Amino acid sequence: MSTFFQKIKLKLDEKYGDNENYHSLSQILPYFRPYISRTVLALGLAIPIGALDAVIALSLKPYMDIVMLDKQMQSPWYIPLLIIIFTTIQGVLNYLATYMNDWVGGRVTNDLKIDLYKKLMHQSSSFFDKQTSGKVLKSYNNDADKSCSGLLTNMKTCISRLFSSISLVGVLFYNSWQLAIIAVFVLTCAMVPLMKIKSTIKNVYNKSEGENAKVLTTYNEAFAGHNIISAYNLYDLKISQFKKLINTVFGLRIKITQHVGWLSPMMHIIVSIGIGAVIGLGSYLIVKGKLSAGQFVSFITALIMLYTPIKGLGNNAKSMTTCLCAMERVVSKLDKKPAIKDKKDAVNFPDFNDKITFEDINFSYVKDKPVLKGVSFEVKKGETIALVGNSGGGKTTVVNLLPRFYNLKNGKICIDGVSINDIKLNSLRDNIAIVFQDNFLFEGSIRENIMLGNLKASKEQLNEAIKNSYLEDFIASLPEGLDTQIGERGVLLSGGQKQRIGIARAFLKNAPILILDEATSALDNQAEHIVQQAIDNLMKDRTVFVIAHRLSTIQNANRIAVLNKGCLVELGTHDELLNIPNGEYKKLYNMQFG
Numbered sequence: 001m002s003t004f005f006q007k008i009k010l011k012l013d014e015k016y017g018d019n020e021n022y023h024s025l026s027q028i029l030p031y032f033r034p035y036i037s038r039t040v041l042a043l044g045l046a047i048p049i050g051a052l053d054a055v056i057a058l059s060l061k062p063y064m065d066i067v068m069l070d071k072q073m074q075s076p077w078y079i080p081l082l083i084i085i086f087t088t089i090q091g092v093l094n095y096l097a098t099y100m101n102d103w104v105g106g107r108v109t110n111d112l113k114i115d116l117y118k119k120l121m122h123q124s125s126s127f128f129d130k131q132t133s134g135k136v137l138k139s140y141n142n143d144a145d146k147s148c149s150g151l152l153t154n155m156k157t158c159i160s161r162l163f164s165s166i167s168l169v170g171v172l173f174y175n176s177w178q179l180a181i182i183a184v185f186v187l188t189c190a191m192v193p194l195m196k197i198k199s200t201i202k203n204v205y206n207k208s209e210g211e212n213a214k215v216l217t218t219y220n221e222a223f224a225g226h227n228i229i230s231a232y233n234l235y236d237l238k239i240s241q242f243k244k245l246i247n248t249v250f251g252l253r254i255k256i257t258q259h260v261g262w263l264s265p266m267m268h269i270i271v272s273i274g275i276g277a278v279i280g281l282g283s284y285l286i287v288k289g290k291l292s293a294g295q296f297v298s299f300i301t302a303l304i305m306l307y308t309p310i311k312g313l314g315n316n317a318k319s320m321t322t323c324l325c326a327m328e329r330v331v332s333k334l335d336k337k338p339a340i341k342d343k344k345d346a347v348n349f350p351d352f353n354d355k356i357t358f359e360d361i362n363f364s365y366v367k368d369k370p371v372l373k374g375v376s377f378e379v380k381k382g383e384t385i386a387l388v389g390n391s392g393g394g395k396t397t398v399v400n401l402l403p404r405f406y407n408l409k410n411g412k413i414c415i416d417g418v419s420i421n422d423i424k425l426n427s428l429r430d431n432i433a434i435v436f437q438d439n440f441l442f443e444g445s446i447r448e449n450i451m452l453g454n455l456k457a458s459k460e461q462l463n464e465a466i467k468n469s470y471l472e473d474f475i476a477s478l479p480e481g482l483d484t485q486i487g488e489r490g491v492l493l494s495g496g497q498k499q500r501i502g503i504a505r506a507f508l509k510n511a512p513i514l515i516l517d518e519a520t521s522a523l524d525n526q527a528e529h530i531v532q533q534a535i536d537n538l539m540k541d542r543t544v545f546v547i548a549h550r551l552s553t554i555q556n557a558n559r560i561a562v563l564n565k566g567c568l569v570e571l572g573t574h575d576e577l578l579n580i581p582n583g584e585y586k587k588l589y590n591m592q593f594g
Helices: 003-016 020-044 045-050 053-069 078-121 127-132 133-175 177-224 224-230 233-262 262-288 293-311 313-335 395-401 425-431 446-450 459-468 472-476 495-509 525-539 574-578 582-593
Strands: 355-363 371-378 384-388 410-415 432-435 513-517 543-547 559-564 568-570
Touching: 003 262, 003 432, 020 045, 020 078, 020 133, 020 313, 020 384, 020 525, 045 078, 045 133, 053 078, 053 133, 078 133, 078 313, 127 574, 133 177, 133 293, 133 313, 177 233, 177 262, 177 525, 313 395, 313 432, 355 395, 355 525, 371 395, 371 543, 384 395, 395 513, 395 543, 425 432, 432 495, 446 459, 446 495, 459 472, 459 525, 495 525, 559 582, 568 574, 568 582, 574 582
Parallel strands: 371 568, 384 543, 384 559, 432 513, 513 543
Antiparallel strands: 355 371, 355 410, 559 568
16 A cells, blocks of 8 residues: 555544444455456446436437427437437446446455455364354355445445436536425435434344344254254254244344335335425426426436435445445454464474473363363373363363463463463464364365375375274275265264274374374274274374273373362372272272272
8 A cells, every 4th residue: 555545544544443334444445455446447337327317317308399399300310319329338337337346346255255264263262162153154254245245336336326316416407406406405305314224223233143143053053963853853842943033033124124114115205295396396487487398307307317216225225234234243353363373472382302281270261160270280201191080170171271272371381391372373283183082074085184184295194194093994995995075074984984084184193292082982892992993003102192081991091180170189090090099080990890
């Protein structure tokens, strides 16, 4: 941006910085800069499109005076031809403007969606804990469509109607300044209610969008949870809930109509008053010889052409409000800073040669409801530590803090003495591999899902990961092998197959730190046996954190940490913990093995 435009922007920011509409526009308009020439062309074409409306009205004066009244045919033969020519030009310009409008709007929307998607990707786990899929879809996708395309469409409409109004008002004053004053006064009265329409329906509209997001979430849940719905015969309940939600959306939509719907009828009434007043005064001026019949017909035609779009401004105001509200929500997402980000002086992951230490860790997801209370322990390089305890004890929270899925505010986690808060986020996560209880698989092929561990992995590395994950026989049995499509979320695979693909992914990542979060708890005995063998391969020569409810899977861990109600209550080897009288680990062990 040139210094000149920067100075203008600074002055505008100083004057209108607190205005929501200005702030939203100042954030969105830069997206049009790469396509500025096409944007100017798209909006510029709206000027002649609007201005040409005056041609028909202006041409009627000589036509009426010469042909209809004087019954002459000598000169005005060209008037119908000119009307056809100018109307054709207007139609061609309108097509070009629409094409350019859609092209620029589509490009800008794509750019905006990419930036919104980047913002979404860098949100912390706490953000996703509080969101629904429908709300994310509405906020990060649908609002982008409404804001950018809607902005350009509404700007084109406004410019076209502005210059149409200017040219038609010119025709009005050309024919009769007395009648023109009445027409402009009525036009001003019709425009006043539009000034407050946004503030009137903004809250209702935003609430309506929130309910629409719930509708999308309901559809997503129907897709993802169809087995539960079928198994528990929840059809009537879900249909009843959906009806209630739809009726709420309908109620809000009707409320918007109540706030906006009166505009068009009111416009009709005001316009009718204006036309009636003009006809009355016009008749008087014709009788007095101060106005010709041609002037009067030209004036009435221009007036009707001016008033006709005014009568539909209620719908246009609703469309513009929709665009501005969507724009405000989009800008709020663009302005949102990631909860977890690098410090200015962040360093790369250190040469991991010694240990990982957890020092007095206190953490809560919700204020005043602690999940971890003063947890302290250390894990030496190459050691396997198992985290066990009752559900809700804080095991998963401990391992989620290590890759910084959540911000740690109280206490410190260090790798060889370097706080993880001082390590670049990408560098930290590049050195940690995770196998979850339910590994998420993306729509695509088996190859694509495994390669996510290392997109630059060689064919030999890929085959080695497959071999170590005990996937060779399974892949060999598939007609398309590694290129077999697995469906959304891997629905075409069994639980054990999904886990082994997740393990192969972790093999390819080849990170020095490994987290196994209930990696075998959801499997049957046969699948668990195969997956456990793959996990044993994966754990070699790595520092491993294992979360497990099945104590049989962690008895060979170097040490076992027992967490209960957010506190570290015991730490030691399997044998050491069993020798603690009335110990927590001993209680868990006895419950599982009698």
